[in-house]
Amino acid sequence: MATYQNLLVVIDPESESQPALARACLLARKTRAKVTAFMCIYDFSYEMTTMLSHEERDAMRQAVLTDRAEWLQNICKTYDSPEEVETCVVWDNSVYSAAIKHAIQIKADLIIKAANSHDDLASLIFTPTDWHLLRKSPTSVLMVKQHDWPENGNVIAAVNVGTEDNQHQALNDKVTNTAKLITELLGARLHLVNAYPGTPLNLAIEIPEFDPQGYTSNVKHHHEKEMQAFAGRHGVHAEVTHVKQGLPEVAIPTVAADIDAELVVIGTIGRVGLSAALIGNTAEHVIDALNCDVLAIKPDGFQSPIKS
Template structure:
């Protein structure tokens, strides 16, 4: 079952309600976990004030964080979250504070509310959500305002077509976690796997290439591997979806059809230029979903912040 003793809920000062805290408390009520509310604040003007000495700037930052902590304490009481530890840190890179706190305080789950990002801004300024998915070694639950009803549908987004051992291990991990959440929420597990369309350039450049035969072979391979994987975890065939297309299209389509409450997805820690320009499947999927996403790292993942 889910090992969840400490949950870190990231507070957004721009929101009147706090979906991340609500979800964190919902999970805590089922697991007995302790919840810590964290707010990361920053104001460039304090660091740009050249007339102040470093000590004076530090004092001003301390005053600002204390003021935010006071506001947060009052806000939590107003929302009914009375038994919550409070952490307020000063950092212009919010994700760094979140990840370091999670690593240094044995946090089992990071919960953060999210929203759809502007595509252009997402390329130029990577949102905190994306940094957490790439770099946080702890599971990250990105919350949208969607209920978690009993008997709801939970999706594990697997890649059963790959013969790579790491993908197989991640498929196992995602399915186990989806089953754990299904037990916790009294929900149903669905496995979703996409497979690629026939490459048009091959069909054009190689006259003897038979696209129908190729398509059927790929489809049947994925169906066979899905059955084998599902059987291992006791998931019925009618809860398995194998569909042609890109995962960032297939997963949201299935999630909408099922009115899923949670999608469990694996993510890799891509960094640098490729991260800025390409992102990864989990990042593309999240903007298309109207439900929560639980981003899981492969076993052995180490955050680039700690290496």
């Protein structure tokens, strides 16, 4: 697969430190990719200055945009990129929507953003920008945390080898191929991680003759066999494959912590609507539980609800 050529970085307007920009510049040094630093600002008070004319309000907004553009250009100069980082500052009350629109306009093949922490209750009521990007971005999204990217580190491809769904199987291949590309760029080691479910508690309770140990053993054997076949197709050695019982949001962060992974690559279908608000994607739960970066991959043909 082709390497990255066009990176869009979502800038935090409230911070001098920009870990997402640092990560983008690191990738750019290895791929010669173009980096665009994108910042979205909005202040409702400027829209409510009713004593001013429309032209005066526009002039005030433009003054703020000019000031923030200068600030961003100075920030970008402190990061080491092989080429000058392009900057874009827009006035919009929706960071994720504006970022996706600009990514589409410049044909970005990766959006990079520093991950925000959030508690479950707030996430249910006010869906964070991070989650909107994961669900609605038409391209891959790299969520950056504070973990470094050391040389000779470890990269995880999170796969679901037990699935019979064609879309998920294709996404497994895409996730693994992307992770292989990243490991080559970083000089890292690729690991494959697959989580499988434990015994359903209701079966063990409702069916007296049900053998939970035998059931769990059979499920584990099936996933180990499928992992062996999948790893073989992708040229991954058995010693760096991990088949763990449990939910992905528990199993994947556990392995990531054990091997001190610098990056987890995971597929996300990107649900929208009520089901996403109440349940959330597996990728989102994994991101919250990890202390390293997450690269969320979309399936081929994914159509974003956001248009340029």
